[in-house]
Amino acid sequence: MSLLFKHLRVHQIFGANTDVGKTILTTALVRGSAALKKDVFYLKPISTGPFEDADDEHIKRHCGAYKDRIQTDCLYRFHVPVSPHLAAQLAAGEESQKIVPDNTFISSIASHVRRCASRASGPAHLYVETAGGVHSPALSGTTQLDCYRPLFLPTILVGDSRLGGISATISACESLLMRGYIVDAILLFRDEYYRNSEFLTPYFAERGITVTALDAPPPKAADLADNFTSTERYYEQLDVIPVLKNLDTLHEQRIAELDSMPRRSLDALWWPFVQHGLVKGETDVTVIDSASSDFFSIYKAQDTQEASRLEAQLDGSASWWTQTLGHAHPALTLAAARASGRYGHVMFPQATHAPALQLAERLLHDGPGKGWASRVFFSDDGSTGMEVALKMALRAFSVRERLEGVERKAWAYHGDTIGAMDACAEEGVYTCEWHNAKGYWFDPPTISVQQGRPVITLPPALAVAAKSVNCVTSDSIAWVYDVPGRLDTPLAEVYRAYITATLRSLESSGGSRLAALVLEPLIMGAGGMIFVDPLFQRVLIDVVRGPDPPSLLDAPAPWRGLPVIFDEVFVGLYRIGMQSTIPLLGVAPDISVHAKILTGGLVPLAATLASDSIFRAFYSTEKAEALLHGHSYTAYALGCEVANETLRLVEKQCRSEAWTSAQARWEVSPGIPGAVWSLWDPEFVQAVSRMDNVAEVMALGTVLSIKVKDPEADSPSIPQSTDTTSEASEFAQFSVHFRTLGNVAYFMTSLNTAPEIIRSLEDKIWKALTKSG
Incomplete structure (x- = not known):
């Protein structure tokens, strides 16, 4: 929603408080811009x-020559002299x-800003004046700072020249900066x-913001004609x-900076998961000027002066699965800010x-x-x-084995990064020459919707064990994920026999002993958005834990068999609609x-939870x-x-109307x-699964995965960024940024x-698939 034009400089004007002279100084700016022979637009x-006291009317009266x-324009006008949110409530009544x-x-x-850009005959200025102070409510009751933030317009702050104005001005500016606003200038009246x-x-000069003090207007005269004359003379x-x-x-410098960023980035950055040899040039670089809610604001140099150089682009992968509540x-x-101001960073060993x-x-x-973790x-x-x-699990295993006469080796310390790669298969694309794959990797049965029906697809080895049955169809997604109801099915017995035989074969081969089970429950994310049959994972856990494994109804007990690790980095904390996969699988790790x-995608942090027996x-x-x-x-x-x-x-958010409505569409009662x-x-998932160019589709929580029928392609036939549409609604005018994994395109929303x-x-995806098919 952010807008930036080369020929139209736009500034939003906030006040540090009410009655600080915001309209007076805005009028001066409007007249000054006109004196510089610019086209000038003013929006309230x-x-x-009262109408006669309106700010836009003041500017009309004092346009001078x-x-x-x-x-001048005003979009929403209320005649009651109260806060905008209250005026809106009174106007709406019940x-x-x-x-x-x-x-x-x-x-x-x-929309108004775009119209101004199209009307300007040459270089132009637009001033958008807010109401009251920075935290005064907008129509909905949201404070102005938060309401206007998606526009991300450069800001002029009108400071307070009165008693207490130093504090009010600094507080207002800090509130703006904490929300990411660009504050280009602070204006206030000179008070002797x-x-x-x-x-x-000097206070703001150290922070790179220029403060300008201007003469205050003369006292308001009782006679309207005299007041008009003295005000005109003041201006x-x-x-x-x-x-x-x-x-x-500052406007020109911002555009020049954005123009230069693609070239400078190509010369200075080494991007993750990018083959630089495939980057064709500057047009392949996505310049993100800001982000708000679910959208990036991306910069594109435009040839026409009417076109904004910033475009809304939906963050279709939730920024590598981190976004929880939007940007x-x-x-x-x-x-x-609260924690930064109180702590900064403090070391943690034996502290709290x-x-x-x-x-x-x-x-x-x-x-x-x-119910299961203690630390x-x-x-x-x-x-x-x-x-x-991994370190916890391997130590727990080695401690038990040491008690049986196995000596634990001492290892040098060189950092804490290689072990996670060692838990990846040798042929994986995410590893490096240094890594040494340690373990055995099961090729799991998968779940998807194909031609409108849920299908469990077995890998070749399991298909052989199941006597050439390579898939199982169902009429219900709910049945597929009903793990307790499927534990006594023939397929569960096939899984159990196959896993048991495989582990016995590994043990008899004389190779390294297995010391832990690592699972990505339900969905293997970076591995290709693979939706794993939860029954297979449950049976796998039961087998490695030995006969009569504990259930969720049991009190926490020492780990048995092999320690089990749930990697819920991706799927946990409601990414797929549930706080944890534990209730669905029926067992705890x-x-x-x-x-x-x-952390909502704001700062890096991880938490590893462990049972008491692991801690011991x-x-x-x-x-x-x-x-x-x-x-x-x-x-x-x-x-x-x-x-x-x-x-x-x-x-x-879990109790929101949006969630309960979505659960109702899937015939699920809230809170289960x-x-x-x-x-x-x-219905969208079902429809996509029936498309000729779609092999399968699957959705859980915020995640949608579409596998395109193109097994030899490195990427699906959907473009990585769909074209901007021309629907009437402003929020419909966005492109979509998303990621691919082979011939799988996945899309991910925030929780809100x-x-x-x-x-x-969904409409854009449908159109793209229809076009590519």
Whole structure:
């Protein structure tokens, strides 16, 4: 929704408080721009109070000799002199649905800005004046700072020259900066008594923001004619040209910076998961100027002056599966600021702080560790969290084996990154020459929707064991994920026999002994968005734990057989519609790992949860027996505070109308642990599965995966970024950024993506598939 034009400089004007002279100074800027022979546009999105006192009317009265160059507009006008949100409520009466929602309000402003860009005959200026102070409510009740944020317009802050104005101005500016706004200038009246500008000028100069103090207007005269004359004389004497030239320079510098970024990036960056030899040139570089909610604002140099150089692009992969509540969520930003101001970063060994302790207790008592885990180990991200998990499991296994006469080897310490790769298959594409694959990898049976029906597809080895039956069809996704109901089926016996025979074969071959079971429950993410039959994973867990394995109804007991690790970095914490996969599988792990959604995509943090019996494997009076593993940013206070806020908001989202409506479409009752459903419409999933060019499709929670019928291709026939559409709604005008894994295209929403955005995305996917088919 962000907009940026080369020929139209747009600035939004906020006030540090009410009655600080915002309209007076905006009028001066409008007149100054007209004096520079610019086309000038003024927009007051919301006006309350009598018409004759309206800000846009003030500007019309004082256009001076420039009225032919100045156009003023107001989008929403209320005649009651109260806050905009209250004025909107009073106007709507009992019909609250008439109150304009934020997305409609922002769309109307964006449409107006585009119209101004098309009307300008040459270089032009547009000023968008807000109401009251920075935190004054907009029509919906959202504070202006948060409501206007998707527009991401460069800002002019009008400071407070009165008593207390230094604090008000600094607070207002910090509120803007914490939400990512670009503050290009601070203007305020010169006051010879309080002299606020003398303090504010050097204070903000250190922060790269110019403060300009201008003469205050004369007192309001009782006679209207006299007042008009004195006000006109004031405007004629006021010199804002230096301010305007600085704003123009900053506008040009911003465009020049964005223009230069593709070339500079090609020369300086080494991107992850990118073959640079396939990057054709600067047009292949996605320049992200900002992000808000589910959208990137990407920069594209345009030939026409009417076209915005910033375009909305949906973050269709949730930024590598991290986004929980959309980008730049203000509550998470404030949580990070809160912890930053209180702690910065503090080291953690044998220490504690409130954010880390609260998060650990939350994960253990009300989160994915409820009922089985006793400890939380914090690390940096999902990979390091898995390093910790592997170390825990292998130590627990080696301690037990040592008691049986097996000597444990001593290892040198060189870092904490290679172990996770060692748990990957040798032929995997994500490994390196240094890694040494350790283990055995089962090729699992998978679940998908094909031609409108759920299908369990068996890999070749299992198909042989099942006497050439390579797939099982069902009429219901719910039946496929009913693990307890399927445990006594013939297919479960096939799984059990196959897994048991394979493990016995490995043991008899004399190779390395297996010491742990690592699972990505339900979905193998980076491996190709593979939806695994949960029955296979449950049987696998039961087999490695030995006869009569414990169930969820049992009290926590020492681990048995092999320690089991659940890698829930991707699927955990409601990414696939459930807090944890434990209720669905019907068994708890000995160790689980959580990241990504944990901090809402704002800062890196991982939590490795372990049962008490795993913890006891390290418990001793000998330092060498401890878990000698850690990271500089272990239990990062910012991350823990953000995680606590994220989990609070996620739990609230789980009870939202959007979620309950989606669950109803999938015929699932809200609040059932382990129930399978999706934010993607089931009818859409069914329809896509019947398309001629689609091999299979699957959806859970926020995740949609589409496998295209092109097995020899390295990427699907869907383009990586779909074309911008021309629908009437502003929010429908976006392209889609998404990732591919071989011939699988996957799409992922945030947990709070609006249903109308998902429906629009479904329509775009349908059109792209239809076109490519």
